[in-house]
Amino acid sequence: MAQGASVDSAEVAKFEAIADEWWDPNGKFRPLHMLNPCRLGYAVDQIAAQHGRDPAARRPFEGLSILDIGCGGGLLAEPMARLGARVTGVDPAERNIPVARIHAARMELDIDYRVSTAEALVEAGESFDAVLNMEVVEHVPDPQAYLDACSALVKPGGIMICSTINRNPKSYMMAIVGAEQVMRWLPRGTHDWRKFITPDELFDMIGKSGLTPVDRKGFQFNPLTWSWRVSERDLSVNYVTAAVRPAVA
Numbered sequence: 364m365a366q367g368a369s370v371d372s373a374e375v376a377k378f379e380a381i382a383d384e385w386w387d388p389n390g391k392f393r394p395l396h397m398l399n400p401c402r403l404g405y406a407v408d409q410i411a412a413q414h415g416r417d418p419a420a421r422r423p424f425e426g427l428s429i430l431d432i433g434c435g436g437g438l439l440a441e442p443m444a445r446l447g448a449r450v451t452g453v454d455p456a457e458r459n460i461p462v463a464r465i466h467a468a469r470m471e472l473d474i475d476y477r478v479s480t481a482e483a484l485v486e487a488g489e490s491f492d493a494v495l496n497m498e499v500v501e502h503v504p505d506p507q508a509y510l511d512a513c514s515a516l517v518k519p520g521g522i523m524i525c526s527t528i529n530r531n532p533k534s535y536m537m538a539i540v541g542a543e544q545v546m547r548w549l550p551r552g553t554h555d556w557r558k559f560i561t562p563d564e565l566f567d568m569i570g571k572s573g574l575t576p577v578d579r580k581g582f583q584f585n586p587l588t589w590s591w592r593v594s595e596r597d598l599s600v601n602y603v604t605a606a607v608r609p610a611v612a
Contacts (some may be wrong), residue, residue, distance in 0.1 A: 566604065
């Protein structure tokens with residue numbers, strides 16, 4: 364298990380216990396499989412806009428380096444590689460990385476997967492055109508220290524996409540009671556509501572980390588169509604942000 368100031372060993376152990384289910388759309392990670400098209404679409408649009416790329420092109424991210432921090436089994440890393448990016452996927456949970464590597468090999472995708480942390484990458488002097496920081500910040504012991512490390516990995520002119528869960532009574536009912544206790548989409552105890560972060564809190568922490576927040580949207584679930592969509596207004600449960608590092612003049 365990789366170590367770092369932002370790594371909570373108990374949180375990492377939760378995901379190691381279910382690592383074999385990453386690519387089962389009906390398994391423990393079903394909520395992420397359902398959400399993935401929505402969060403991928405947002406990330407692609409934001410990265411394309413920041414780097415002047417056409418998202419409708421066949422390989423719009425050719426030449427760009429993208430880091431997926433907390434990559435799990437590679438649900439976001441793989442489509443980014445298909446879009447032409449040089450992708451690095453990092454996760455502190457050792458059991459996640461072999462699962463990600465095996466699946467990428469089956470898909471004939473070249474992705475640099477590592478058991479590591481954001482802090483280790485900073486110490487190594489690495490940086491990326493885009494950092495995907497999705498559904499991780501609510502699992503770390505020190506969100507500000509974690510975001511400081513992630514932000515340091517963004518090149519000048521680069522962008523970080525960060526998604527998490529709001530903290531309010533509705534998010535408790537949806538993410539804890541609904542997803543874990545009623546629907547049983549996730550094992551009980553996957554999330555700690557006290558670690559959820561409001562959009563204003565996240566924007567403030569990202570700003571303190573040295574990036575400039577430029578956008579935030581909600582991910583809204585429709586139980587009638589059983590699908591997610593990006594919402595301009597409803598950030599009450601799942602939401603996503605974009606922040607940039609100004610280019611060097």
